Amino acid sequence: MNYIPHTPQETKEMLNSIGLNSIDQLFKDIPAGYRPKSFNLPEGRSEFEVYDYLKRMANKNAIGLVNFLGCGFYDHNIPAVVSHLVGRAEFYTSYTPYQPECSQGTLQAIYEYQSGISLLTGMDVANASLYDGGTALYEAAMMALRITNRNKILISGGVNPIYRKIMYTYTSNLAIDFVEIPLEHGQSTREEIFRHLDDKTAAIILQNPNFFGAIDDHSDIIEAVHRLGALAIESVYPISLGILKTPGEMGADIVTGEGQSLGLPLSFGGSYLGFLATRQEYVRKMPGRIVGQTVDRQGRKAFVLTLQAREQHIRREKATSNICSNESLCALRAIIYLSILGKQGLKDLARLNFDKAEFAKSRIDQIKGVEVKRSSPTFNEFTVCLPKDAREIIAPMIERGFSPGLSLGKYYKDMENYLLVCVTEKRTKEEIVRYAENLEVVLWS
Amino acid sequence: MELIFERSVKGRKGLRLPKCDVPSAKDIPARYKRKGIADLPEVSELDVVRHFTRLSRMNFSIDTHFYPLGSCTMKYNPKFMEDIAKLPGFSQLHPLLPQLLLGGMLTQGALEVLYNLERLLAELTGMHEVTTEPMAGAHGELTGMMLVAAYHRDRGNQKRYIIIPDSSHGTNPASATIAGYQTISIPTDKNGVMDFNQYKNKLNSEVAAVMLTCPNTVGIFNSQIRQICSLAHQNDALVYYDGANLNAILGKVRPGDIGFDIVHLNLHKTFATPHGGGGPGSGPVGVRKDLARFLPVPKVVKRSDGTYALEENWPESIGRIASFYGNFDVLLKAYAYILLLGKDGLIEASEKAVLNANYIMAGLKKYYHLPYDRICMHECVFSAAKQLEKGVHALDIAKALIDKGFHPPTIYFPLIVKEALMIEPTETESKDTLDRFIEAMKEIAELSQTNPQAVKDTPLTTPVSRPDETKAGRELNLRWNP
Numbered sequence: 001m002n003y004i005p006h007t008p009q010e011t012k013e014m015l016n017s018i019g020l021n022s023i024d025q026l027f028k029d030i031p032a033g034y035r036p037k038s039f040n041l042p043e044g045r046s047e048f049e050v051y052d053y054l055k056r057m058a059n060k061n062a063i064g065l066v067n068f069l070g071c072g073f074y075d076h077n078i079p080a081v082v083s084h085l086v087g088r089a090e091f092y093t094s095y096t097p098y099q100p101e102c103s104q105g106t107l108q109a110i111y112e113y114q115s116g117i118s119l120l121t122g123m124d125v126a127n128a129s130l131y132d133g134g135t136a137l138y139e140a141a142m143m144a145l146r147i148t149n150r151n152k153i154l155i156s157g158g159v160n161p162i163y164r165k166i167m168y169t170y171t172s173n174l175a176i177d178f179v180e181i182p183l184e185h186g187q188s189t190r191e192e193i194f195r196h197l198d199d200k201t202a203a204i205i206l207q208n209p210n211f212f213g214a215i216d217d218h219s220d221i222i223e224a225v226h227r228l229g230a231l232a233i234e235s236v237y238p239i240s241l242g243i244l245k246t247p248g249e250m251g252a253d254i255v256t257g258e259g260q261s262l263g264l265p266l267s268f269g270g271s272y273l274g275f276l277a278t279r280q281e282y283v284r285k286m287p288g289r290i291v292g293q294t295v296d297r298q299g300r301k302a303f304v305l306t307l308q309a310r311e312q313h314i315r316r317e318k319a320t321s322n323i324c325s326n327e328s329l330c331a332l333r334a335i336i337y338l339s340i341l342g343k344q345g346l347k348d349l350a351r352l353n354f355d356k357a358e359f360a361k362s363r364i365d366q367i368k369g370v371e372v373k374r375s376s377p378t379f380n381e382f383t384v385c386l387p388k389d390a391r392e393i394i395a396p397m398i399e400r401g402f403s404p405g406l407s408l409g410k411y412y413k414d415m416e417n418y419l420l421v422c423v424t425e426k427r428t429k430e431e432i433v434r435y436a437e438n439l440e441v442v443l444w445s
Numbered sequence: 446m447e448l449i450f451e452r453s454v455k456g457r458k459g460l461r462l463p464k465c466d467v468p469s470a471k472d473i474p475a476r477y478k479r480k481g482i483a484d485l486p487e488v489s490e491l492d493v494v495r496h497f498t499r500l501s502r503m504n505f506s507i508d509t510h511f512y513p514l515g516s517c518t519m520k521y522n523p524k525f526m527e528d529i530a531k532l533p534g535f536s537q538l539h540p541l542l543p544q545l546l547l548g549g550m551l552t553q554g555a556l557e558v559l560y561n562l563e564r565l566l567a568e569l570t571g572m573h574e575v576t577t578e579p580m581a582g583a584h585g586e587l588t589g590m591m592l593v594a595a596y597h598r599d600r601g602n603q604k605r606y607i608i609i610p611d612s613s614h615g616t617n618p619a620s621a622t623i624a625g626y627q628t629i630s631i632p633t634d635k636n637g638v639m640d641f642n643q644y645k646n647k648l649n650s651e652v653a654a655v656m657l658t659c660p661n662t663v664g665i666f667n668s669q670i671r672q673i674c675s676l677a678h679q680n681d682a683l684v685y686y687d688g689a690n691l692n693a694i695l696g697k698v699r700p701g702d703i704g705f706d707i708v709h710l711n712l713h714k715t716f717a718t719p720h721g722g723g724g725p726g727s728g729p730v731g732v733r734k735d736l737a738r739f740l741p742v743p744k745v746v747k748r749s750d751g752t753y754a755l756e757e758n759w760p761e762s763i764g765r766i767a768s769f770y771g772n773f774d775v776l777l778k779a780y781a782y783i784l785l786l787g788k789d790g791l792i793e794a795s796e797k798a799v800l801n802a803n804y805i806m807a808g809l810k811k812y813y814h815l816p817y818d819r820i821c822m823h824e825c826v827f828s829a830a831k832q833l834e835k836g837v838h839a840l841d842i843a844k845a846l847i848d849k850g851f852h853p854p855t856i857y858f859p860l861i862v863k864e865a866l867m868i869e870p871t872e873t874e875s876k877d878t879l880d881r882f883i884e885a886m887k888e889i890a891e892l893s894q895t896n897p898q899a900v901k902d903t904p905l906t907t908p909v910s911r912p913d914e915t916k917a918g919r920e921l922n923l924r925w926n927p
Contacts (some may be wrong), residue, residue, distance in 0.1 A: 006875070030694070061534040089507075
């Protein structure tokens with residue numbers, strides 16, 4: 001099965017008009033000795049057979065688990081309208097809006113997305129999106145190096161450990177001096193940060209809420225960073241910004257984050273959405289595509305890709321990044337989601353997440369031998385100290401129908417007994433209570 | 446058209462949230478809270494539906510228009526692939542689940558898909574092992590360059606340069622630079638391929654790798670690829686295959702068989718996954734056997750008991766290049782496409798893609814200058830040099846095509862062709878569509894001679910005429926302000 005419309009007669013006519021007799025003659029530039037040593041692929045199948053096979057594969061995965069696992073990737077409700085609109089083929093079967101006159105739909109949607117991200121983060125401008133939250137943070141670090149011409153970066157141990165690993169991978173061939181700021185009670189302390197901060201520092205990378213869900217106000221750190229001519233990069237969780245102090249209010253210079261929580265399904269890790277926002281003065285140092293508003297020949301409002309002189313297709317080896325695409329369809333999802341949620345909706349949603357998580361904290365805290373860590377306020381995710389290695393409760397909790405959270409020993413030494421638990425608006429009171437009851441049974445029976 | 450923000454009516458709501466079934470908690474201290482509220486739109490669900498539906502209708506797309514954008518492979522995106530990505534067993538799966546104890550057993554279907562797709566892509570390219578993690582072609586290139594660096598570090602080589610032909614995509618030199626290398630550009634000869642003698646002269650012991658697109662961006666298969674690869678290997682340099690144009694040669698030649706060491710594929714091009722208005726894409730990377738130990742983690746492995754697992758402990762790995770396992774929904778769609786077409790379907794796809802490109806080339810060469818007049822592969826590159834004599838640029842021809850109901854080809858790329866028009870029809874277009882396109886191009890060529898101003902005045906049928914790009918760059922307006 002394939003999607004080729006040619007009839008044998010048409011193929012013949014077409015070959016004739018090229019002046020050839022056979023398809024093979026089209027490939028005469030490929031020397032005979034270059035033919036494949038093997039090409040062992042399965043025979044084609046019908047649509048029904050492939051769908052049926054993949055449906056069986058899908059059913060091998062667990063979907064009924066009540067989810068308390070987050071870690072930067074969250075199980076939020078996605079209103080039906082989001083998928084329906086994103087499923088319009090005029091959006092998803094188009095490509096990069098190189099020809100603005102016949103791509104105003106995509107261009108305006110990206111402009112609206114940039115506006116939404118700017119408003120959410122309290123920053124001046126945002127780009128058209130990057131691959132995911134982790135690679136966006138790496139791009140932010142590279143941007144800070146370009147702006148400051150320095151090569152030392154401080155990174156909080158509270159930044160998502162997956163993101164930190166990505167950062168180290170990409171920079172392993174570059175002369176960058178990374179200093180990881182250790183944690184005390186789940187936060188990077190001011191003392192440690194100020195001890196390492198100096199006039200060689202290009203940027204500090206912070207996360208709010210941090211990987212443990214802990215909330216902070218980084219204004220004082222950012223002020224100190226600016227006094228030394230360095231930049232502050234904040235990685236944020238967009239839903240939390242319905243109520244939390246924005247990185248813009250704290251004075252941050254570059255803000256990134258994972259946009260998955262803005263209407264994207266978890267989908268086993270992708271496609272996701274990396275967002276990046278900054279201050280007006282740094283816009284020309286930003287990586288990735290940017291859409292701007294202008295006018296057409298009649299003076300009507302029109303949208304175009306702009307500041308392209310930063311990009312690889314013009315600048316080649318001198319480009320600000322090698323990125324050549326954006327996660328356009330994911331960005332479209334995000335702006336549709338933000339629109340349907342609306343001004344009050346985002347705030348209410350954030351509050352709902354907070355209230356549910358606080359309830360879960362108080363309920364889990366009642367379990368014998370279990371302590372919810374309360375050294376900082378949290379948003380919708382928090383750490384729980386168990387009386388034994390947290391890995392031991394994972395399998396029994398999964399068997400009882402819960403995805404119980406992440407055992408932290410894998411990423412943090414000395415935290416074997418800690419569990420990172422997330423509660424979104426989708427969790428009901430009844431599920432939270434059952435979770436706590438089951439955890440108690442698993443721990444003590 | 447007005448912005449969604451401009452449709453806002455104070456107090457209007459689009460969504461009802463679940464009622465809070467737990468007691469309201471004590472508030473977060475004020476110093477941690479945002480002042481005020483993000484000024485998102487206040488609109489109803491129908492407002493949102495009308496707004497984005499109207500926006501969608503301002504786009505050209507494959508489903509509505511012939512879209513022969515060179516190098517981008519805008520072929521038909523089969524609908525059933527969308528349904529597969531939406532299956533709850535895939536779409537609701539948390540990516541960290543397999544990293545929990547026992548969680549791996551609850552994601553066997555997803556891991557098996559990844560494993561099987563990697564095996565298929567390895568066979569298609571003649572490589573030993575594949576990673577699905579890179580999220581776009583350019584991301585694959587960067588991953589490839591880091592693999593090059595890992596290889597040379599392992600051998601104690603001090604290498605600084607990457608050789609790239611001047612016909613390459615801009616991502617090649619950008620990726621090489623970002624990975625910490627300097628680039629050497631090799632010009633294209635009169636036959637449209639990398640100048641072999643210049644290549645030989647520039648190649649030295651400090652060259653880490655050669656990056657090639659094959660067929661190249663003027664749509665030509667270089668018959669000397671084997672010699673190019675073996676010369677590189679004599680200098681202990683690796684050869685990187687930019688898979689942007691792999692769709693031309695499926696089943697005809699495999700990069701791994703002719704000397705390439707590292708390959709990236711663009712699944713959104715060769716395997717028909719939707720381009721989404723500019724992404725998400727997918728750029729898996731394949732390597733020859735001795736480079737497999739450097740591939741990024743986590744790796745999907747098949748255990749002796751037939752189950753699948755993630756393996757993170759590969760000490761020589763370059764590390765982690767993405768949050769998870771790649772753009773999983775795109776990978777799923779590509780896997781479904783490969784299974785559907787199968788061996789013969791994939792080979793025929795390449796054959797008809799090449800046939801279609803040559804048919805357009807033959808149909809247009811009387812009217813447009815053809816810088817390299819020889820059989821092409823999946824795309825052909827013309828120049829608007831003849832039309833330029835009357836002051837008509839490639840850009841003007843592109844805009845005139847829009848008025849005739851066609852998405853324009855890629856213009857001004859590759860950079861080595863003046864006023865380039867790069868046309869890639871793909872195999873899913875029929876002869877009658879191609880005939881109409883050829884006819885439209887012919888009419889534009891004629892109009893360029895008789896009334897060039899009329900061509901320069903296009904497009905007239907679109908929601909906006911040509912935007913002022915200079916103004917956009919000078920008077921930056923990148924967002925709505927409350």
